[in-house]
Amino acid sequence: MEGSILHITNGDVTTNYLKELKFSGEFITWREMLCEGKTTSDVGSEDFWKNRFEFFKTTYKVSKQKFIDYTVKEYRNLCNKKNQKEIVLWFEHDLFCQINMLALISWLKRYRKGYHISLVCSGKVGNSKKMFSISELNAKQVNSHFKNRIELTQDDIEYADYIWQLYCSDSPLRLETVYKFNPTSPFQYLVSAIEAHLQRFPSIENGLNGIENTILKISNNEKITSKKQLISMVTKDKKVYGFGDMQYEHNIDTLDQLFSSFNPVKLSKKGKEVLENQINFYGQIRNDNSYLGGSKKYSFLYQNETKKLLQITS
Template sequence: MKTIHILNGDSTLAIFNKSGLEGEILVWRDVLSQGPVNAPFGSDQFWADREAYMTSSFEIEPGKFQTDVIDPFKAFVSKIGTYKQVVLWFEYDLFCQINMLALMSYLGEKVEPGTELSLVCTGHIEGYDKLMGLGELPADIYTQLYNTRLKLGTREFEYAQGAYSTYTSTEADDLYTYMIMPFHELPYLAAAFEAHWKRFPSIETGLSEIEEKMLEFIKEGVKTDRELVGKMLRWQTTHGFGDLQYFEILERIKPLFTNFETLELKPSLDKATIESLIDRNYWLGGAKANKWQYNPDTQEIERK
């Protein structure tokens, strides 16, 4: 049976190659939890938007996004009918859940009758006392994960399409539906959407949850950007970000510092000052960060 495994990143690839599982491999290397996702997934405009964002935000060499992300994915889609099985491998965090939703939504309409689309999504793993990502698990567990994969059908496809469409819409508060009525087959999605909401500036501080934590660590004595990002990576639970994502966020709040090299903050940073200094003209899902704010008291998102 001709199989292709779509993996969530290169760290998973290194372990997957030791698992003994057979089939072709496609590594998904885009970060749909950040940057513009307004255009229909897979369209020319979608890829143009994604390449422009990834190249400018993460200093990717010109043409590398095309060769590493767009070309392999288009090649896979062009011959999707030749596969009897397509297996998605993703994790519980925001980073993975958005990529997973996008692929489920898109491939649900592309797979032909007779092709099985299934999902491995790690989080709670027997024998571990914390949520586990694929890159943290030994290779000998991968066969067990594969054997207990979720086979996707119309119900899952329609749910994923609705959730991804809502995430990419301008109405950020519509995600509430998917947070209060969780879908049993996708148990980590509600927490991921909650983490997404908290990326909008707080109605109380003018800072996102991540930015608040950065400033807290700095006030505790962190003096370099690398040390700060290291602490952020250890602090996070549901974001799943890598160091590049945190460096991007730190760059965004650069106006809050009198000395960025030593992370020395300006002496008076009340909400009004913070709002005047940080440019919120960027995308979080399909919504602009300057159009919405998070209310910690109600734990909901509100239009500004």
């Protein structure tokens, strides 16, 4: 049967690698980064894409044509693929991938009911502490992952959809309790990804989140000659997020006034005071249009000691 398997991958690198390895079937590349910006639970709807374009336009200056060509056209291709016997999802351990995976499963639940859906998720290999991306696996390892792919039950699909709904809700408070309580879940990397997500809300100590504090810490502790080198070091330190250079550069730019120089990289006096929790930067960095999923980023504070969120009531 022609195209009996539809592979939906986490990015072009994976798609091209699987094609190189002569995997049979058809391919769709899921080109989104739903871990950033406002999301609504109705994946694929007009409102959903409107929100997503607004985010890319304002945050990353992406043109409407580029957004359509790169993301929406591939989504339309997915909508037209209805004849495959099995849909195989190829995703990775990090937050970037895990959130995209949840959204896609939510869409499949709604529009591909009754289809045979399975999951390949890369991360740990054997006893290695290193977390691997799909493209870092050799041909034998990729084939082994594929052979041992997890068939998602209806309960698995419902669970992924539920976590997605919570991610898109206007409060992350339910998400911080519910995601831990499914020990039989096949989504083995979801717990660490959601924990990383919650740490993206500003800390109660200095108003910066986990990523922003790491940027300051590395800048203060290491001898770094350029912004490019700083991005590289933060990427290495925060692999759980799976972010690219563009995302970390945006993070660094929002902290611009805490640096006295980027060539070499040096914190300003205020930057050092914020890092040492002597100054709370919440008031200066707060942006009411900044969202993490469905929640306003600056409506919640993260307590590092208790690893809990507090809602700010006005």
